[in-house]
Amino acid sequence: MDESKITERGRRTRQRIIEATGEQILASGIGGTTLDDVRAATLTSKSQLFHYFPGGKAELVREVAGWEGKQLFEAQEPFIHDLGSWESWEQWRSGLVHYYISRGRWACPIGSLATQAAMTDPDLERVIADSMRAWRELLAEGVRRMRTAGLVDDSADPVTVATVILAAIQGGLVLSQPERAAWPLEAALDSALAPLHAASRPQGAPAA
């Protein structure tokens, strides 16, 4: 719908519905989330729900994915747009780990929705795949900046390193969940950042 036509109060209601749906999905998965649950949690009527989300559940779930993705990216600011020094990588890493710890749930909103969406909703899958690629590209851009700054040599392929780091985040979370602890995520992240460190060279050393 045309967002410019929504009042401030309407915007808040709409956001409240998105957040309640996000909670429901985290608790029961996309398949276990019904519009009735969402209505009960937000005390909204059927017609209100369809006023804000004419596309029904599918549209609502896509909005949740967009909103969760936004929060995830914000948690990585401002470092995700820098990553041009070791300090920046270190701060990015610690902000991200802190974000997952503070959520109280060892699950990546993007990663866990990706798994669920793959077979059920091609539109949603596309939205999530785009987020994942945008995320990868930001990390790859950081690796390129490290190269330009002469901090790593050319053996670190930006897209491969970025893919390995993202995989470490997603897989680390899968293993952190049953342990209720950050160490699997941190071990995976450290290992994924190792190729970058291995390709590092003393600042100021001449390019090969």
Next chain:
Amino acid sequence: MDESKITERGRRTRQRIIEATGEQILASGIGGTTLDDVRAATLTSKSQLFHYFPGGKAELVREVAGWEGKQLFEAQEPFIHDLGSWESWEQWRSGLVHYYISRGRWACPIGSLATQAAMTDPDLERVIADSMRAWRELLAEGVRRMRTAGLVDDSADPVTVATVILAAIQGGLVLSQPERAAWPLEAALDSALAPLHAASRPQGAPAA
């Protein structure tokens, strides 16, 4: 139920129900799977279903997790019990990647159930966490065998290396799914195996 009392025909029916439920869970998630769907897919009656699975959906989903886990472990045989040489690691890796490719779905039965079970079913979560730990222990055992054989030095901590490898598998699959391609999984796995390679030393070299 006491399995010794089930006839061969009953066993087949029971297995058919488990497999149909597994398909349904892959397609719609645990939350989106109902006993009615399972009954429709297997042409079984309500009383038949509860005869085989008195615990209802929760029991059935646990049986699916056990059965999928068994297949996943079988796909890694016999190498997962060896891993005492580089050839064995290489063969294990290729068997595992082939298993995921042949499933036609970039999802790990254990990993994706773990994500879904975490918040909804503590019993199921425990079953899956046990599988995950058993898997990690087999990989850690392999790293120890590499040490004993003098193929890697003591810098490779077995449990950490095993955790990093498992995380690479889980996260690699999350990234392979939207790409419908093996390369993210393979890039993540190669990176996770790198610390092992980095700690390798020429066969026959004296222990430090």
